[in-house]
Amino acid sequence: MLDIKAIRKDFPILSRTVYGKPLVYLDNAATSQKPSSVIETITNYYQNYNSNVHRGVHALSMEATEHYEAAREKVANFIGAPDSTCLIFVRGTTEGINLVASSWAIPNLGPGDEILLSEMEHHSNLIPWQRVAQITGAVLKFIPVTEEGVLDLENLSALINNRTKLVSVTHVSNVLGTINPVKELARKAHNVGALIMLDAAQSVPHMPVNVQDLECDFLAFSSHKMLGPTGIGGLYVRPSVLKTMQPFQSGGEMVKEVTFTSASWNDHPFQFEAGTPSISASIGLGAAVDYLQSIGMDEVRNHEMAITQYALEELKHLSEDFIFYGPNDISIRGGAISFYSDLVHPHDLGTILDQEGIAIRTGHHCAMPLVRERLKVSATARASFYIYNTESEVDQLVKALKKATRIFTNAYKKNI
Ligand SMILES: Cc1ncc(COP(=O)(O)O)c(C=O)c1O
Structure with missing residues (x-):
């Protein structure tokens, strides 16, 4: 098991806030943060x-x-x-x-x-x-x-x-x-x-x-x-x-x-x-x-599997509108989870999450043919994990996604 608390101390950026909220950095597939060393x-x-x-x-x-x-x-x-x-x-x-x-x-x-x-x-x-x-x-x-x-x-x-x-x-x-x-x-x-x-x-x-x-x-x-x-x-x-x-x-x-x-x-x-x-x-x-x-790549992979598995389970508690892409078998998947909901456009999701201090990626992820021609959506939202991410951050992601869903459900109701 990784000592995530100790690892997080090695990454100065992780102690900053965004809009007054602690940074939850879940855009690691785009780029990772850097340790002091x-x-x-x-x-x-x-x-x-x-x-x-x-x-x-x-x-x-x-x-x-x-x-x-x-x-x-x-x-x-x-x-x-x-x-x-x-x-x-x-x-x-x-x-x-x-x-x-x-x-x-x-x-x-x-x-x-x-x-x-x-x-x-x-x-x-x-x-x-x-x-x-x-x-x-x-x-x-x-x-x-x-x-x-x-x-x-x-x-x-x-x-x-x-x-x-x-x-x-x-x-x-x-x-x-x-x-x-x-x-x-x-x-x-x-x-x-x-x-x-x-x-x-x-x-x-x-x-x-x-x-x-x-x-x-x-x-x-x-x-x-x-x-x-x-x-x-x-x-x-x-x-x-x-x-x-x-x-x-x-x-x-x-x-x-x-x-x-x-x-x-x-x-x-x-x-x-x-x-x-x-x-x-x-x-x-x-x-x-x-x-x-110094951590060991087997440990890096074990942590990724554990946190991705946890995230996949917790994200299932979201409304049924959400589609999750990629295999469920954790042994053949890495730490990137793309998802889509007709209810909230991925860019809106990204913006609402940003207000909560949570950084995710939205768009076609430089894989336009896959996203547009195979998944048949214009964009997806993507959370991606690394060695410093915690289960508590996954909980914050799920909470913020629920909030985004509530905001948009209420907006639709008002418009009907
Ligand atoms: C699968 C894959 N290939 C290639 C790249 C391109 O990497 P870079 O922009 O560092 O050259 C990325 C970056 O997101 C990637 O995820």
Whole structure:
């Protein structure tokens, strides 16, 4: 069991109020809060050894390089990468996926090749592939989503076939909370000679993730959703694939020898990190990994399952107008719960909850095709949990939702 009281003390923002009410932060799928250790690590870099990396012989630069590369080691180790040379620092999940699209997919795919996605993808794992398809002539295919909100694998052997060159799916859905059977997909993809990319934006922060165990070829995630700063994230690439990839951006850092007319590329992963990197953010991500590891990712996941289960049970006490999306089986769902009521538009719900100090997300959650075409609503409200959330906060959420329902029911009655 996590000592949530002690954990909450590590997050200065959690003691603030919003409209005079204690903050209840339930928008963790969008971004997480940061512990003091991460904030202090970033401040320490700027106060004590701010300098550029990999290029100076002076003490500050060497210290910055040491901390920067130590952060890479920590992050690589955290996701079970065989070594740190296959962990590229990127701006986040979105940039990681774009890097794979530019550096691997565009040079390797051609007309008629198939890229298999699912219907529950975030725009970050959809639009880059739409662009790859436009450029290369490859075709996008989609694994359907069932009524329950899980992937429909019934026709998988038809969907993963000899034309499939890449399967790219989300590990955990940011809308439905569903944890997808990605290892099974990896095996099926490899059986036909395809590669598999995992959008791990919602899994790496919340559960033990081991790239070798998952047998994936690419995996991207964002620091800001796992207690770290914005502007940094990781892209793992299987070493045998990394060797074959083209540079992503070009300029300083990514080169070895340069003449007026040509250049040779630096070793991995530096070849994919053109320009001055986000040094403070990378080191801050390293501190976030330290914090999560001090708790233990099994404990992080256990807490998420417990609080999500509690929330699902308590939310059932709301009026029958509410629809909840995603699987009920807690073993295949993460800590994001999306819901919808015809009675109160999600944006109104969000505004009323905000007045109570409760932060949730409303909208299409950057998964417009899933929300509009599959769930067939214009928007949903979403509460999402992390290590510092308590059952009492869930109770406050339920109470505020009941209040919103009352306000709108009375308003309708008045209008009749
Ligand atoms: C499943 C999923 N994929 C990708 C992203 C994009 O992450 P980022 O904006 O950090 O690049 C998000 C962010 O919400 C997400 O939830």
